[in-house]
Every structure is written in C-alpha cells, then in structure tokens.
Amino acid sequence: MTTPFPASATATNRRSWLDEALRRLEADVNRSADTHLLRLPIPAVRGISLYLKDESTHPTGSLKHRLARSLFLYAICNGWVREGTTVIEASSGSTAVSEAYFAQLLDLPFVAVVPRNTSPAKIAQIEFYGGRCHMVDRASEVCSEAQRLAQACDGHFMDQFTYAERATDWRGNNNIAQSIFDQLAQEPHPVPDWIVCGAGTGGTSATFGRYVRYRRLPTRVCVADPEHSAFFAGFRDNDPKASVSRGSGIEGIGRPTVEPSFQPTVIDRMIRVPDAASVAAVWVLRKRLGRACGGSTGTNLVGAIDLIAGMMREGRRGCVATLICDSGERYMDSYFNRDWVAATGLDIEPWCERIDGFFATGVWNGDGLESAAR
Template structure:
C-alpha cells in the first residue's frame, strides 16, 4: 500500500513524477509530391531515447492509480531493449526496485543500460519462458504485452498537427491501439497504419481477421514485429497494416540518417517505408494531405547493426533497390 512521508502520500508524489514531459518535436521530411506533406514525430527525444518511454510511464501511472504500485513495490517485467531501459528509468525516479526478465543468454549490451539505472536483469531460456519466469517473482508484473495502459501520444500529436495518416510499428500493439481509440472517440478524421516487418504475425493476423495468429518466428527488426498477435493489438482500431521487407527497413533507416543526422533503428525505418507506400498511393489517387511517421528511437548503437554494411550482408539484406526508390520519392534536404 502507498505510504506517507511528511504528510504527503507517496502515490500523489509518484503521480507528479509520472506527469507528461515536454512534447517531442516534428521533423519535416520533404517529398517530391505537391500537396503531400510527411512529418516525423521524433520520440527519440524522450529522456530514455525511444517511444517505449511513453508506454512505460503509462504502465507505471496506471499501476499507481490502481493501487498495484506503492512505496517499496518491486516492479517486474518480461522484455528487453528499449522497454526495459525506459521502465528502469521510471523505477529509479520513483525509488522502486526493478527486475526485468530477458530472453536468451546474458548480453552486456542489453544488461548494462538497465543495470546503470539500478535495475536487475535475469536471463531465461527458452525465450518464451520469460513471461512465466516474471510472474513467479514477487512484486507487480507490469505485463506490457497484456495490460492496457493509455499514453498521451495522440493528444500531444494532434495538438501539434492534424494528420490524415499516422504510421507506427507494432510491438505490444499499445501505440496503434491508443492512436486508433483516440481518433475514433474524437472523430478526428485520421487513419492509422501499422508497419509490420518480416516474420511478424500482425499483417497476416489482420488480413485474415485471426486474432490468435502466430508465425512462431522472431522479427529481425528490434522493437517491433512479434511471432504472435499480442493482446494489446486492436485490429478494429487499425485502418491498414503494411508489410515491409527487412531490407527496406534497413534502407529507410539509413536514408533517415542521411537526411536528418539521426542514427535511427530498424523500427523507424520500417515505419518510414510504410509511410512511403501510403504517400505513393495518395499520389496515384490524386489525394493531398499530411502523413506522420513515428521515429521510435535513435542511438549510436545502431551504427553497428542497421547502418553497418557487413552486418546487413551477413543477413543477406540488400538495401540497394529500396534506397533507389526512397531517393525517387523523398528530397535529400530536410526542411
């Protein structure tokens, strides 16, 4: 239960800590198509450098409001990468113990950022065993894949611009669901597109209207794509799911770096490629309007993966054909 210090309840102080920060910026990415505007919503400007920061804050906030997180509560999650870093950051600010169960063998690249924030990393094999392992730890299981938590992205975005399309990748499914619900409740007249990499279950699951669809194969694009359709994904709140080749994700990530200077990851490249598909369809139909694509993260560590020629060659990812198409559509000068 929440405690009190100096007459001020812990949960009230926690909610103050978990208040929304400054809005993340919009970047204009010029396209060679009159009447069509493409904007990038740069979530890498968050304190922990990714879109996961916003979702982590929402999960903690919901836990406090529901009375599941109080003073001294150990917070537990089963995940890896940016989500774990974002959650560890919020736990540190609240003074709470944080334990994350990650799949596979221990990797310093994954563990170090979490441990630097005071979190504890536990590694489990096989990978799908992380959920059961997390539930066995005494504390509050955040359960980012199974627990709904509305974050403030849509309200912030629509306070900045009135887009016709918003494009995001799908990991937990929470971002597309949050956007879709907000848009429909307010009649905003915008559509939501989900960019889905190879091996992921979201595109076939959405196309076949099969909510329990599974491919059983992991995504090669960090942060998005899942071997199964997660409970947080709401196909009824999504207007289009765009399948994206992994090599196209690599090409688009590199193009974004070339134009903006941001060393984005593959998930941002996936979302940009899906935006390209939408822009070209708009042009073919004679439509005009604004498309917003989310930049999920930008970090120098991506220089050793998506931006590295040898890394891509080892995985037989040839971005060349997709790079040519990107340069035909987008200007090489950022506005």
C-alpha cells in the same frame, strides 16, 4: 531536495506513498518538453507533406518512455505497485530501459527478464538506471518467468503486452495522438490523411485509432509491420491466434504471436514491410534527415512512402505523420554496420535505390510490400 516517501505501511501512509509517487511522475513530465514534430521534405512530391514525431528525445530515448510512464501510473493507481514493490517486466529492449528509469525515480526495485543472448549494451542501459537483468535460455520463456518471479517475491509483473492498450489515456491528456494534432494545427494540412506506426505491444496503434474516432476525425491509422511478425496475418485473416515461427528482425516491433494489447478493429490498414526495406530506409533517412534512427523508424517510413504514393495516384493533397521511435545510436553495431547487414543476408541496396529514388523522382515501386485493409 527529494521528498522522502513515508516509511509506515498503514493505510494512511500507503495513500501518502501513492500521492508522493504520482507527484514525482508528474514532476518528471513537467521537466520534459514535448517531443518535436519534424517535417521531412520530399523534393519530388507536391501537395503532400510527411512529418516525423521524434520520440527519441524522451529522457530514456524512445517511444517506450510514454508507455512505461502509463504502465506505472496504471499499476500504482490500481494498488498493484506500492512502497517497496519489486517491479518485473519481460523485455530486453526499450521498454525495460524506460521502466528501469521510472522504478529508480520511485525508489522501487526493478528486474528485467531477458533472453540470455541479450546484448551487453542493452543490459548496461537497464543497469544504468538501477535495474537488474534476470536471464532465461529462450525468448519464449520471458513472460512465464517474469510471472513466476513476481509471485515468488510478492512483486508486480508489469506485463506490457497485456496492459499497454488500457494503461494509455487515449482520449487526450497530451498523449502522443493529441500532441501530433496540436503540433499540426498551423500546418497547410492540419488533419493528416494517415498516421503510420508500428506495433510491439499494440498500445500506440490503439491510442491513435481510438483518439481519431473519439475526436470524429477523418484520419486513418496504418500499422507498418515487419515481415517476421504475427500482427499482419492476425489483422488480414481476423485471426487472434496467428503466429510465426521466428522473432522479428526489427527491434521493438513485431511479435511471434498476436498480443492481447493489439486492437485490430481500430486499425484501417496494415502494410507488411521486408526487413531489407526497413534497414535500407534508415540508411536513406540518415542522409535525408541528418541523423540515425532505429530500424522500426525505417519500417514506418516505408509504410508512409507507400501511402503517399497511393495519395499521388489518386490526385490527393494532404499529409502523413509517422514516428521516429528511437535513435540509431543504439544500433551502430547492427543496422548501420555493413558487416552485420551482410551476415544477416539482407540485401538493402535495391531498397536504398527505390527509397532514395522516391524522394528524388516521386516514383515508387512497392513490389515486395503486402497490404491489407478493413
């Protein structure tokens, strides 16, 4: 039986509400096992292992489950979210789904501000957890409209793009970085040479970068960025105002501007990955791993392959770890639909041959990728 929240708004009962909210969040974690770390064999490569942290097994099906929980903890402990507070987020993707889940867990109203062209499937996922979608005409308006709504209803704009890097406990507490290192402890190479991730808010790359420095580990962090994203140029040119003219074609990662949570100083390398390569990679991965993964996982995989190829050229042994960000079941009408792929003008076959060829022969052609390092 669920413990009821206290009804009174006195200071004492506000603390009682906070205590009960934190108990529910902690209980939710206790009900969930840690996500698996999978080893993906590369038959042609000796002495270097590739691991995939499968974040698709969270209750809401994606890496953003961790972020949403951290954002709620941060907002509650700061006193920004209290009993009855309407929580508002600017997101039409996995973050909104995960935040709707936690809002429902805490009996809080939730509104996702989304572009009007958001797919019905995504809206249905948000609404499944009791969330409501508020439409805007242009994607560029979602943050300003979320802020306006929060002010109008005395609610709280969660603002993932600002708070992601500071809400996550990067020192440990079973965060994603600590979890990977714990799971690698009995492997032939327990300390990875590289950890590869994408950047949507920048919170995950900040967690990895800070954690390895805090633990004095030699592991380096690489962000694999889709082609239509400002993060790569911001990193390469040390330009926090870098921007691109169109949105990312790979859902969940890449942004038209450099977001406040993106911390380039804790990143060692970035690799810009063409969208055709990202989509091709998930087609190859489905065959090699036996499951479908989202497009951002494909971006990560291409970045990991490029780094492994570099280690081979240098004659090094070791391992690389990256992330399965979400399941490909959400993308059967897009990335895994050949008509959709053709309509977007992506030629994935040459990249499929390259990526599959790397697994079979160990030979890698990285033409088309762009890399920058600090």
